[in-house]
Amino acid sequence: MSGTLTGKTALVTGGNRGLGRAMAVAMAEAGADIVIWGRDAAALDRAAAEVRATGRRCLAQSVEVTDSGRVSAAAAEAWQQSGRVDVAVNSAGVLLIQPATETSDADWAAVMDANLTGLFYCCRAFGERMLAQGGGKIVNVASNFGLHGGAGWSAYAASKAGVIGLSKSLAWEWAPAVTVNVIAPGAFYTDMNSHLLDDPQIMAAVEGNTPLGRVGDPPELGPLAVMLAGAGSDFMTGAVISVDGGVIKP
Template identity: 35%
Template structure:
């Protein structure tokens, strides 16, 4: 049955940013597909709630709180996951982000921090995970990138640059780690997570964003979680180095931040 290829029975995944939103949905979806899951984020109480949901599915889950802005803490997750759950087969690099800023308000340090948080820490965990993935017979890495790594819009210089770098990191890492480890990414569009709380609570902003999205809706975390399961499972056994769009068809920013043109001598 083709549906069996989407199962990840007996495998262990580590998911970062797993306390809420896309990370939590991905962790639960992987458990529903048969995996045991190591969960990491800063807030232990959120991780405990997700772990409880996974436990009710009959799978094992362990909460591994960490400050994932620290590359050493990110790297340590691989060993912690194996110590808790016995092996490691799947890595989901979900944690990331950067605040929007106007061009002249974006310091070089903002770019450096965005790159480290979105790319450097993903690399730290992936690099540490490689020996464990190989010991388990191979594995899959899924990186969560963004539509802003592909399209241009004002205010997203640091975030978009970092997510574009993560997308190309995915392609390069896929070559480095083939054939035994597959590396893919998801370019996520506007999804109803805490990052969009302002939009979701404002009918006007939400209507603007929905109208500017070809599918005329904002995504659910489960939309992304389904793609995570696919890329992590044998269903994607012949897929590596790919960036899968889960963005409602977006080809331009669907929310105008209202940043004006620069003023200068005329």
């Protein structure tokens, strides 16, 4: 896929680690210049260096997506420095696994703020600018739990189901200029869930519930991000693509 995104600029929230970082690098390898958002300065620096090692430019911005004002200001800076942003991938988020009866108001609010409200702030900032420039592509990262739920996943699953509903609504609202599609990953080994998957019993259970018999590796999401960022997705909007090793959904 080398060169398929030449001349484009892609912005990735949560691009300093995990799935976001893998997608940012993949799009850079396909020829795009990259803007990455994240909170951890050291992780931002490492991710930016990895992107620049592909030969592409990278603007690294410290952004807390739950801060509406900061999101708007950072988006303005990204557009000013890049001229335009063609693709935005919203990958920032948090994980919470906890029984509903033990989930406090603060727990619930923190998950919703990071996974849904913050993503809305980003979509609003990006969509406004993409409509003004005549077009663009937005890719929102949800989860397969947003499709089928799970015991202990109430707050997380609800937030990701919200991402799917929001994305489908924006796909209608911003068509035909701006497309909005969703990636719904299953279990990928990242620093966000390594504390779970490093437990042999949990890993065995996850692998046993996955037809392909393993968890995903973040770079495996890269080719899909490149496709959704490029011409291959020109006739797609409002789509939800599961990448979960074939997990059976009730």
